Amino acid sequence: xxxxxxxxxxxxxxxxxxxxxxxxxxxxxxxxxxxxxxxxxxxxxxxxxxxxxxxxxxxxxxxxxxxxxxxxxxxxxxxxxxxxxxxxxxxxxxxxxxxxxxxxxxxxxxxxxxxxxxxxxxxxxxxxxxxxxxxxxxxxxxxxxxxxxxxxxxxxxxxxxxxxxxxxxxxxxxxxxxxxxxxxxxxxxxxxxxxxxxxxxxxxxxxxxxxxxxxxxxxxxxxxxxxxxxxxxxxxxxxxxxxxxxxxxxxxxxxxxxxxxxxxxxxxxxxxxxxxxxxxxxxxxxxxxxxxxxxxxxxxx
Amino acid sequence: xxxxxxxxxxxxxxxxxxxxxxxxxxxxxxxxxxxxxxxxxxxxxxxxxxxxxxxxxxxxxxxxxxxxxxxxxxxxxxxxxxxxxxxxxxxxxxxxxxxxxxxxxxxxxxxxxxxxxxxxxxxxxxxxxxxxxxxxxxxxxxxxxxxxxxxxxxxxxxxxxxxxxxxxxxxxxxxxxxxxxxxxxxxxxxxxxxxxxxxxxxxxxxxxxxxxxxxxxxxxxxxxxxxxxxxxxxxxxxxxxxxxxxxxxxxxxxxxxxxxxxxxxxxxxxxxxxxxxxxxxxxxxxxxxxxxxxxxxxxxxxxxxxxxxxxxxxxxxxxxxxxxxxxxxxxxxxxxxxxxxxxxxxxxxxxxxxxxxxxxxxxxxxxxxxxxxxxxxxxxxxxxxxxxxxxxxxxxxxxxxxxxxxxxxxxxxxxxxxxxxxxxxxxxxxxxxxxxxxxxxxxxxxxxxxxxxxxxxxxxxxxxxxxxxxxxxxxxxxxxxxxxxxxxxxxxxxxxxxxxxxxxx
Numbered sequence: 001x002x003x004x005x006x007x008x009x010x011x012x013x014x015x016x017x018x019x020x021x022x023x024x025x026x027x028x029x030x031x032x033x034x035x036x037x038x039x040x041x042x043x044x045x046x047x048x049x050x051x052x053x054x055x056x057x058x059x060x061x062x063x064x065x066x067x068x069x070x071x072x073x074x075x076x077x078x079x080x081x082x083x084x085x086x087x088x089x090x091x092x093x094x095x096x097x098x099x100x101x102x103x104x105x106x107x108x109x110x111x112x113x114x115x116x117x118x119x120x121x122x123x124x125x126x127x128x129x130x131x132x133x134x135x136x137x138x139x140x141x142x143x144x145x146x147x148x149x150x151x152x153x154x155x156x157x158x159x160x161x162x163x164x165x166x167x168x169x170x171x172x173x174x175x176x177x178x179x180x181x182x183x184x185x186x187x188x189x190x191x192x193x194x195x196x197x198x199x200x201x202x203x204x205x206x207x208x209x210x211x212x213x214x215x216x217x218x219x220x221x222x223x224x225x226x227x228x229x230x231x232x233x234x235x236x237x238x239x240x241x242x243x244x245x246x247x248x249x250x251x252x253x254x255x256x257x258x259x260x261x262x263x264x265x266x267x268x269x270x271x272x273x274x275x276x277x278x279x280x281x282x283x284x285x286x287x288x289x290x291x292x293x294x295x296x297x298x299x300x301x
Numbered sequence: 302x303x304x305x306x307x308x309x310x311x312x313x314x315x316x317x318x319x320x321x322x323x324x325x326x327x328x329x330x331x332x333x334x335x336x337x338x339x340x341x342x343x344x345x346x347x348x349x350x351x352x353x354x355x356x357x358x359x360x361x362x363x364x365x366x367x368x369x370x371x372x373x374x375x376x377x378x379x380x381x382x383x384x385x386x387x388x389x390x391x392x393x394x395x396x397x398x399x400x401x402x403x404x405x406x407x408x409x410x411x412x413x414x415x416x417x418x419x420x421x422x423x424x425x426x427x428x429x430x431x432x433x434x435x436x437x438x439x440x441x442x443x444x445x446x447x448x449x450x451x452x453x454x455x456x457x458x459x460x461x462x463x464x465x466x467x468x469x470x471x472x473x474x475x476x477x478x479x480x481x482x483x484x485x486x487x488x489x490x491x492x493x494x495x496x497x498x499x500x501x502x503x504x505x506x507x508x509x510x511x512x513x514x515x516x517x518x519x520x521x522x523x524x525x526x527x528x529x530x531x532x533x534x535x536x537x538x539x540x541x542x543x544x545x546x547x548x549x550x551x552x553x554x555x556x557x558x559x560x561x562x563x564x565x566x567x568x569x570x571x572x573x574x575x576x577x578x579x580x581x582x583x584x585x586x587x588x589x590x591x592x593x594x595x596x597x598x599x600x601x602x603x604x605x606x607x608x609x610x611x612x613x614x615x616x617x618x619x620x621x622x623x624x625x626x627x628x629x630x631x632x633x634x635x636x637x638x639x640x641x642x643x644x645x646x647x648x649x650x651x652x653x654x655x656x657x658x659x660x661x662x663x664x665x666x667x668x669x670x671x672x673x674x675x676x677x678x679x680x681x682x683x684x685x686x687x688x689x690x691x692x693x694x695x696x697x698x699x700x701x702x703x704x705x706x707x708x709x710x711x712x713x714x715x716x717x718x719x720x721x722x723x724x725x726x727x728x729x730x731x732x733x734x735x736x737x738x739x740x741x742x743x744x745x746x747x748x749x750x751x752x753x754x755x756x757x758x759x760x761x762x763x764x765x766x767x768x769x770x771x772x773x774x775x776x777x778x779x780x781x782x783x784x785x786x787x788x789x790x791x792x793x794x795x796x797x798x799x800x801x802x803x804x805x806x
Contacts, residue, residue, distance in 0.1 A: 158412075162412050162413055163411055163412055163413060164406035164408055164413050167395070167399055167402075167403060167406060167413065168403065168404070170392070170394070170395060171392045171395060171403050174392050174393065174394050174395075175390065175391075175392040175393070177388075177390055178390035178391055178392050178400075178403075179392070179403070179404075180354075180374065181354070181374050181384070181386065181390040182374070182378075182390070182403045182404030182405075182454070183373065183374050183375030183378050183404045183405075184375075184403070184404050292394055
């Protein structure tokens with residue numbers, strides 16, 4: 001097998017699939033940052049939603065209920081983060097780190113209690129494929145997530161740049177004082193869109209556990225939340241940018257799997273690919289990234 | 302007919318400060334009402350309370366005779382009150398039109414109705430003569446134009462009472478003249494304006510009546526026709542104010558600073574081209590010019606923050622062209638930076654620490670090899686605070702909480718704490734109130750009397766002409782001419798505009 005033999009349609013399809021979790025995290029993170037909250041808890045939110053999705057499916061036997069609970073867990077974390085950082089001016093980095101550490105520990109603990117193993121859950125029914133033959137020829141067989149993601153990108157773009165809510169979000173994030181002076185409910189906007197962002201992020205977790213693997217494994221997000229953060233920065237805090245950047249990460253992930261199969265490099269080195277790309281992206285390879293936000297807590301007098 | 306706005310017994314306190322103490326105010330429809338006072342007199346607080354950014358502790362507000370309870374800027378806007386804040390509240394990464402409609406966006410379905418927005422804004426622009434590129438990124442506009450965005454924002458919301466909080470402090474003299482013209486035009490159009498300022502000249506050019514505040518209390522309201530600059534200044538400060546007067550003594554013959562053919566590269570700023578001048582002992586040399594013509598760069602070259610490409614600078618005959626800032630300080634060069642928040646002080650450091658900066662590694666403050674003599678430092682700080690009349694609750698509070706004037710005094714106190722032979726003073730009174738300005742001027746004149754040299758770089762031509770023995774005019778990084786301070790304004794204007802004339806004075 002030559003190196004070029006892996007450059008085919010199936011690599012493209014794998015790229016799209018593997019970019020999903022990163023994309024949801026990036027879009028979710030984007031909404032949080034657009035209202036001025038750095039959400040580094042994306043990883044923890046994803047991991048938790050992956051767990052809850054499997055847990056609910058395990059109990060109910062219905063993956064749709066799993067999806068619902070997974071997203072609800074995202075909403076829950078969004079509320080926690082929003083209240084701590086917006087209402088009580090908590091440090092965003094500390095809160096986010098807390099969410100990550102908690103997510104890792106909590107899911108492992110629950111996994112142990114429920115399935116008797118901290119490493120992985122039992123397999124559950126995954127989400128069914130959504131058959132759209134016309135698109136399947138290009139994208140391959142997919143669950144609802146891929147189509148949902150495209151819809152979300154499109155809608156987020158419209159929302160952010162063509163509605164008055166979007167205008168207000170951008171103002172609230174970048175200059176809360178100005179937004180306040182213009183009579184906008186700054187804290188309200190911040191809270192709502194941190195929750196929305198966290199909910200979108202949780203879709204990434206549900207994707208991993210109900211569409212990609214059909215079980216929960218300890219630490220199964222393996223840094224994709226952080227990659228989402230990187231993709232968001234790379235994508236300059238725009239939905240389309242997030243999409244393209246996520247494709248890059250998805251590509252390295254897909255490529256990595258295929259290179260492993262080829263066996264020309266030690267697996268450990270190939271496994272590093274997505275992370276090396278993350279570092280390169282964040283170290284300014286992509287030019288200066290100026291956040292559209294002022295991340296300081298906004299205190300009303 | 303009841304006044305447009307009536308405020309009765311308004312009181313607002315912050316922890317430790319009574320910012321407004323039972324203030325009564327009446328604003329008549331269609332007037333421009335000046336609100337004068339020193340920094341910290343409570344002008345901004347009063348207006349922010351009327352605009353409902355703050356909640357009053359006590360007091361009632363009436364609009365056209367009806368009592369109103371405004372709870373947020375949103376309700377103030379609904380009542381027809383608009384405010385242009387001292388620190389502009391435009392969002393840099395939004396386009397001009399987006400900033401204007403923000404909070405009151407015209408919609409079509411769930412979408413922004415862009416065309417409708419443009420139609421309304423353009424109509425406003427035509428009505429008021431305020432021209433703007435609506436597509437531009439707001440943050441990329443000069444401050445004067447950003448302020449225009451703010452004005453349009455208020456008008457777009459249909460405000461009939463416009464509050465301007467020190468709108469001129471961020472503007473160049475030309476922009477100030479333009480603003481004054483626009484405000485008069487808005488008044489003709491039937492708007493009522495409250496104009497906060499501590500610059501008397503602007504108040505005289507604009508206002509019909511003035512209310513003066515001092516330390517949170519109202520001193521009085523007078524019709525401008527009955528007021529004089531001296532009287533208003535006295536009301537603001539609470540005592541007679543003296544305009545600066547240079548002493549009669551002539552500058553000495555000895556040269557303290559010689560700048561010979563100095564040129565620099567245009568890195569992060571304007572290039573300087575072949576500057577050539579001297580400063581004598583006992584002389585104040587003013588540097589005038591429209592801002593951005595090399596003033597900042599000249600100061601940086603003198604104090605050692607910018608590399609010289611060609612030429613020579615000597616201080617008391619010693620070559621300092623390549624000396625580090627620290628060496629220059631040791632040789633007697635003092636510096637009042639133009640940006641006292643970024644270069645003059647560390648805002649979150651205490652008064653003591655700010656006074657210490659630059660001395661921390663020298664005896665007697667440094668004791669032994671590694672330690673600072675804290676008791677001595679404290680005595681030093683206390684004596685400085687006393688000598689320079691720095692109004693501060695203590696020497697251990699962050700400089701951030703002091704007023705601008707007192708922050709500047711901290712800078713002065715530090716810079717004049719060692720033997721000085723030359724002071725480079727950059728915009729030393731920018732943003733300061735009357736009393737603090739008077740104080741700084743007195744210090745500069747004291748230095749002159751003591752036979753030190755002073756370079757005064759300022760955007761305030763009146764200040765330069767009042768204090769300087771000679772005035773250099775900078776244009777595009779060159780000294781385009783030298784004038785005597787008593788030369789008429791017209792000549793200064795020509796030079797500052799780049800039209801050189803036959804050297805005189």
